[in-house]
Amino acid sequence: MKFEKYDIIVVGAGHAGCEAAAAAANLGNRVLLVTMDLRLMASMSCNPAMGGIAKGQIVREIDAMGGCSGVVSDKTMIQFRMLNRSKGPAMWSPRCQSDKMMFSAEWRSQLERVPNLDFWQDSVDGLLFEGDKVCGVHTFMGGNVEAKAVILTNGTFLNGLIHIGEMHFPGGRMGETASYGISEQLREHGFEVKRLKTGTPVRIDGRTIDFSKLVEQPGDDEVTGFSYLPHEPIAKQRSCYIARTSLKVHEILRKGFQYSPMFAGRIQGVGPRYCPSIEDKIERFSDKDSHQLFVEPEGWTTQEYYLNGFSSSLPDYIQYEALQAIEGFEHAKIYRPGYAIEYDYFPPVQLHHSLETRLVHGLFFAGQINGTTGYEEAACQGLMAGINAHRLIHDEEPFVLSRSEAYIGVLIDDLITKGVDEPYRMFTSRAEYRILLRQDNADARLTEKSYQLGLAKEDRLQQYLKKKQVVAEIIEFLNGTSVSPDTINGFLETHGTSPIAQRAKLGYILLRPQLNLFDMIDGLEMLREKYDLSDRFVRECVQEAEILIKYDGYINKEYDLAEKLNRLDYVKLPADFDYHTLTSLSFEAREKLNKYKPETLGQASRISGISPADISVLAIFLGR
Ligand SMILES: Cc1cc2nc3c(=O)[nH]c(=O)nc-3n(C[C@H](O)[C@H](O)[C@H](O)COP(=O)(O)OP(=O)(O)OC[C@H]3O[C@@H](n4cnc5c(N)ncnc54)[C@H](O)[C@@H]3O)c2cc1C
Incomplete structure (x- = not known):
């Protein structure tokens, strides 16, 4: 096969590869995306969901930078929830259930609209070098393809080995072949290669679940979504359900422990501590009689359900028997059992903060290959690798986000300065500046920067500038307008807070914990006339203004601290x-x-x- 010479080749179209290819091509490079199966772009290997605690913030950051994960999530969601609403805004985390098949199809459609981006369905089995530089890849069918930089995003595919009970077989994911050659070649070049593992639960036929025995978990009334660009929220949603294991279920699972590849030592790789298998949970928390499970639909039209919390690599018949012992699943049939997978990863201390490898010039790693787990963690690394591969081949300084600018900065800094000895997933607790890194202000933190890089487009910048202006006007009005006791005391009393004795500024009154700005706008005519809360954009600005007023002290304190510590950087x-x-x-x-x-x-x-x-x-x- 005769290929043209590319600027950048991206290997793998998972979450990291798709973002990397989009960013690199949108920045004007000639990009080739090589992947094993073009029908499975950004495939959701595990749960059909995007976002969640700390992960939702990452999707918002990707979006603010002009990446695609937020847009794709909005277009394909079947349920939306803002997690942690009852806590402070630093903890609010958007999460959606996705239509898994639509998610892949939408990603493909987004990428096929990107100019300069070519596709090739094949398996890369080696890299081409010129001294200590990478200069292309070798593919199984097509042969050599040259490029100035290569981004590897192989996910769980490098020497992937699938385990179900005593059975184990090679595979990158269930039903897909593993990838060979790259780990071996890079090991010869002096790279350290290690093993990790992860697992996934059974998929169930929803027609055989008795939902009347489960607790329904509907989506939020208000769907804000992920993207800062204007978009229509979904009109209807699908519910999730909550189920529970019992001692009987645990007893059945224990019968399978002797065949467990983990307990028998057949799995060498370390698994994610925070996303343990059900057998791990039973073993580690043996005093617990029951564990909570979430039953999540996999799409609008399919009957397939994902049983979150029931990940297992026990023999399939044990998984099946245990499943049928759960209330509501007595007659359940399964589409496929859960399984565990072991795969190679490259300890990320071998990278620069740009995600370029230290050993090979022009070679970048992003996603699960760096020891992370999760779609969002992978996607944001892909975005950064795409940007930095572009900057490298144009002799520009790497683009690195600091820990006080983005969760993306925290993630990459953690990987490179601390390394990983178990699959790394993001938590809010990993960030020291949580009140700065909120889901609502990712645009304020990142959009202008990305616009200067050439990635965020004019419409995104203008949308952000418009929001910035409206928010500033709301804050100015509230901090500059005082009200008399006659105007506001009735409202204050109905909201359980003491009346005022003399005129006070609205912004000052808003600081009271019993009050929020939406209620104030609703309850006070002078505000109701000014702000139309039926308009989504106005609601977004009102929310932002409220956070900035109420948390002003905390925000400034964190800025000061961050500034001091950033000096060391x-x-x-x-x-x-x-x-x-x-x-x-x-x-x-x-x-x-x-x-x-x-x-x-x-x-x-x-x-x-x-x-x-x-x-x-x-x-x-x-x-x-
Ligand atoms: C069984 C299982 C369970 C998981 N459980 C969880 C979980 O509980 N929680 C969680 O957050 N995450 C989980 N994940 C991980 C999640 O799927 C990944 O973190 C995420 O998909 C990683 O994205 P990625 O882009 O790095 O790689 P992937 O999504 O794995 O994509 C890799 C892509 O590269 C392609 N590819 C690989 N090698 C080659 C090659 N040599 N040539 C061409 N193309 C190639 C593949 O075809 C694929 O398209 C699980 C994954 C699996 C497989």
């Missing part, structure tokens, strides 16, 4: 320095600094085992 460390020569550093610090080669003093300070005393030594050494 401006202090560059020499790339090829041998830290063993700095004997005033602790031995552990010398070892770790030589191993991880941090690029800045800030990165060095976040490596575990490096103490503030070591940072002082480095600062003195650098003449600071």
